[in-house]
Amino acid sequence: MSVTLQVSSEVLDVRRAGSYFVISLTAPGIAEIAKPGQFITIAMGGEESSMMLRRSFAIHQVQSRGVYGGTLDIVVSVHGKGTKWLSERRRHDTLAVVGPLGTPFSLPKSPVSCVIVGGGYGSAPLFVLAEQLRDRGCRVDAVLGASTEEKLFGVLELKRLATAITVTTDDGSSGFKGNVADVLPELIDRVNADVVYACGPMGMLSAVAEIATRKRVFSQCSVEEAMACGIGVCMTCVLPVIGDDGVTRMVRSCTDGPTFRGDRVRWSDVGTIPEDTYGAPVSGVRS
Amino acid sequence: MSRALFVKPSSLSGPALSVDMTASFAGLELPSPMLTASGCAAAGKELDAFFDITAIGGVVTKSIMMQPRSGRATPRMAETPSGMLNSIGLQGPGLDRFIEEDLAWLNNRGARTIVSIAGETAEEFGKIAQRLRNVGGFEAIEVNISCPNVADRGQVFACNPVSAAQVVQVVKRNSDARMPIFAKLSPDVTDIVEIADSVIKAGATGVSLINTLLGMVIDPVTMRPALAGITGGLSGPAIRPVAVRCVWSVRQAFPDIPIIGMGGIRSGTDALEFILAGANAVSVGTSIFNDPSAPFRIHGELQVALAERGFSSLADAVSYAHRPVDTTREDPITSEQSSDDDWDFISE
Numbered sequence: 001m002s003v004t005l006q007v008s009s010e011v012l013d014v015r016r017a018g019s020y021f022v023i024s025l026t027a028p029g030i031a032e033i034a035k036p037g038q039f040i041t042i043a044m045g046g047e048e049s050s051m052m053l054r055r056s057f058a059i060h061q062v063q064s065r066g067v068y069g070g071t072l073d074i075v076v077s078v079h080g081k082g083t084k085w086l087s088e089r090r091r092h093d094t095l096a097v098v099g100p101l102g103t104p105f106s107l108p109k110s111p112v113s114c115v116i117v118g119g120g121y122g123s124a125p126l127f128v129l130a131e132q133l134r135d136r137g138c139r140v141d142a143v144l145g146a147s148t149e150e151k152l153f154g155v156l157e158l159k160r161l162a163t164a165i166t167v168t169t170d171d172g173s174s175g176f177k178g179n180v181a182d183v184l185p186e187l188i189d190r191v192n193a194d195v196v197y198a199c200g201p202m203g204m205l206s207a208v209a210e211i212a213t214r215k216r217v218f219s220q221c222s223v224e225e226a227m228a229c230g231i232g233v234c235m236t237c238v239l240p241v242i243g244d245d246g247v248t249r250m251v252r253s254c255t256d257g258p259t260f261r262g263d264r265v266r267w268s269d270v271g272t273i274p275e276d277t278y279g280a281p282v283s284g285v286r287s
Numbered sequence: 288m289s290r291a292l293f294v295k296p297s298s299l300s301g302p303a304l305s306v307d308m309t310a311s312f313a314g315l316e317l318p319s320p321m322l323t324a325s326g327c328a329a330a331g332k333e334l335d336a337f338f339d340i341t342a343i344g345g346v347v348t349k350s351i352m353m354q355p356r357s358g359r360a361t362p363r364m365a366e367t368p369s370g371m372l373n374s375i376g377l378q379g380p381g382l383d384r385f386i387e388e389d390l391a392w393l394n395n396r397g398a399r400t401i402v403s404i405a406g407e408t409a410e411e412f413g414k415i416a417q418r419l420r421n422v423g424g425f426e427a428i429e430v431n432i433s434c435p436n437v438a439d440r441g442q443v444f445a446c447n448p449v450s451a452a453q454v455v456q457v458v459k460r461n462s463d464a465r466m467p468i469f470a471k472l473s474p475d476v477t478d479i480v481e482i483a484d485s486v487i488k489a490g491a492t493g494v495s496l497i498n499t500l501l502g503m504v505i506d507p508v509t510m511r512p513a514l515a516g517i518t519g520g521l522s523g524p525a526i527r528p529v530a531v532r533c534v535w536s537v538r539q540a541f542p543d544i545p546i547i548g549m550g551g552i553r554s555g556t557d558a559l560e561f562i563l564a565g566a567n568a569v570s571v572g573t574s575i576f577n578d579p580s581a582p583f584r585i586h587g588e589l590q591v592a593l594a595e596r597g598f599s600s601l602a603d604a605v606s607y608a609h610r611p612v613d614t615t616r617e618d619p620i621t622s623e624q625s626s627d628d629d630w631d632f633i634s635e
């Protein structure tokens with residue numbers, strides 16, 4: 001079993017990036033062992049907080065050595081009260097962190113052609129991935145999409161890491177006017193892609209997985225499901241995924257995921273229990 | 288029923304250095320009163336990465352049913368002030384795989400296990416108990432009767448004293464005579480003491496108090512119920528006063544029965560509240576999601592809290608809040624002069 005740590009982290013820096021906040025924190029032990037696609041959870045609002053549930057964040061950058069020992073960066077999009085609280089943290093504040101969590105992206109053994117696709121802050125975990133793919137001699141083409149320019153994350157940085165980058169925005173404020181699914185098929189053909197890695201909203205992942213499967217390209221998607229525990233004990237974060245034996249099961253996205261093979265997730269059935277799921281109600285009449 | 292209920296702390300002079308944390312009840316002798324609440328710790332394996340799972344009193348496993356179950360559609364949870372709603376729908380691997388994998392792991396690891404069982408009919412509960420009896424390898428059974436009774440148009444067993452008793456009877460009949468059986472009650476009833484009375488008469492060794500309260504959240508954005516299952520069970524510190532009241536009431540009615548208390552325990556003093564109200568042991572659920580080490584941390588905090596109050600053992604604190612009010616003297620716990628007959632032991 002993989003190692004998971006519970007640590008007290010110190011906030012080193014909070015800075016703005018477009019409409020996001022990038023938070024650097026010490027994460028002794030976690031930074032050293034984190035793999036691309038894994039995430040951390042952070043407790044919100046201190047010991048007496050009325051927010052009982054931890055929030056999940058993809059590990060964006062890691063530094064395993066330095067003045068502070070292991071440190072890592074997360075990218076925070078302010079969504080509700082937890083992420084708002086987090087964005088208001090300042091240098092030297094402490095955070096209760098658990099990680100690294102989840103199944104990482106699996107990396108190709110040989111130098112193949114890879115496309116990485118990020119939607120909004122979904123690009124956060126793709127930077128370390130891109131680096132490691134490059135280290136393995138892979139070609140890495142990136143597609144970053146968002147509704148509007150300020151919601152793109154890390155275009156400049158990714159330009160440095162990727163062989164080439166395509167940007168899309170729904171409103172056309174930056175790059176191609178449209179979404180990642182509009183440019184992906186042509187890109188896959190042009191670079192003769194072997195693998196597509198994606199992280200972003202469920203709708204985007206569903207479209208990317210469908211395109212990759214249609215083009216017979218292997219895909220890995222990192223999903224975002226609401227989680228209560230993040231460590232595999234509560235069963236809130238499940239979605240229907242087809243196993244090696246062809247059987248659909250409701251699997252935990254926090255431990256079995258967040259990265260799944262795109263062709264194995266039953267995207268259009270997410271949010272339901274498909275009738276042929278292992279253990280599904282037989283009669284349909286069920287509490 | 289003749290055991291003493293009110294036992295005085297033996298050390299009255301300052302915090303004791305060490306407190307005997309042994310929880311002895313229902314024939315069990317656990318090194319700690321801390322348990323994991325069913326459904327909040329799976330079968331202990333994941334939490335063992337955060338603390339030594341054998342160091343706490345035991346693991347109460349996720350309620351297991353006969354067959355594998357997919358559970359309900361998502362979203363299955365919504366955060367609420369100091370709590371959450373869940374509507375998992377008892378997703379689980381079914382009894383066979385539970386025994387082969389989860390129970391086997393717990394036994395290998397040397398953890399003490401209380402197996403929580405659930406069923407759609409009283410017969411299902413019975414069959415599960417029978418199968419478990421043949422397998423062994425656990426300390427007690429917790430009967431989750433807060434699930435819908437198919438034979439009673441889905442009415443929850445725990446809300447009807449007759450159905451609740453039926454389930455307990457069947458489980459009792461199919462279990463080893465010495466096996467402690469805890470009926471886990473729902474607070475969503477008019478009179479929880481009546482239900483407790485009914486399950487005790489049916490043969491339950493003790494009761495676990497409390498399961499979640501039925502609740503609902505409407506998402507202001509979608510303007511629809513936030514959970515796919517529409518309603519869900521409310522848990523966490525938000526329900527703690529309700530849980531403490533239930534433990535108190537049942538303890539008052541039954542001075543001797545074993546009680547496992549739970550509902551929003553987050554710290555040592557929270558656990559202490561339940562112990563003082565009459566719980567012999569406590570389970571930690573939702574707080575595990577906030578702090579995966581919570582059961583272990585709270586054990587330490589409870590020990591300190593007991594020492595600070597002059598208790599030399601956990602057993603002395605059980606039901607201590609029920610001691611008669613004495614207006615003529617100082618509280619005995621802070622007074623050096625008090626003697627054994629300052630307050631009475633009740634017995635029948």
Ligand SMILES: Cc1cc2nc3c(=O)[nH]c(=O)nc-3n(C[C@H](O)[C@H](O)[C@H](O)COP(=O)(O)OP(=O)(O)OC[C@H]3O[C@@H](n4cnc5c(N)ncnc54)[C@H](O)[C@@H]3O)c2cc1C
Pocket residue numbers: 039053054055056057058059074075076077078079080081082083084121124223224225226227228258365366
């Ligand atoms: C594996 C994973 C990785 C993630 N990575 C990032 C990241 O790198 N950057 C980032 O900004 N966000 C990320 N998220 C989403 C982030 O966790 C949510 O936006 C955040 O939990 C919302 O909390 P809140 O208090 O602001 O919102 P509220 O709406 O107040 O939250 C209420 C509850 O719902 C849950 N919730 C609400 N929205 C989401 C959501 N979109 N996903 C999961 N749970 C949700 C919360 O955890 C909380 O329990 C990730 C989520 C997952 C599951």
Ligand SMILES: Cc1cc2nc3c(=O)[nH]c(=O)nc-3n(C[C@H](O)[C@H](O)[C@H](O)COP(=O)(O)O)c2cc1C
Pocket residue numbers: 234324325326327349350373375377403431471497498499521522523524526549550551552570571572573574
């Ligand atoms: C996600 C979740 C799943 C639960 N599953 C079960 C279960 O399977 N069986 C059961 O008896 N209680 C279950 N419960 C109830 C808890 O065991 C406990 O009684 C309740 O949550 C109150 O304790 P808490 O506030 O410490 O969580 C569940 C609670 C939660 C939050």
Ligand code: FES
Pocket residue numbers: 226227228229230231232233234235236237238252253254255
């Ligand atoms: S979030 Fe609890 S099991 Fe995944």
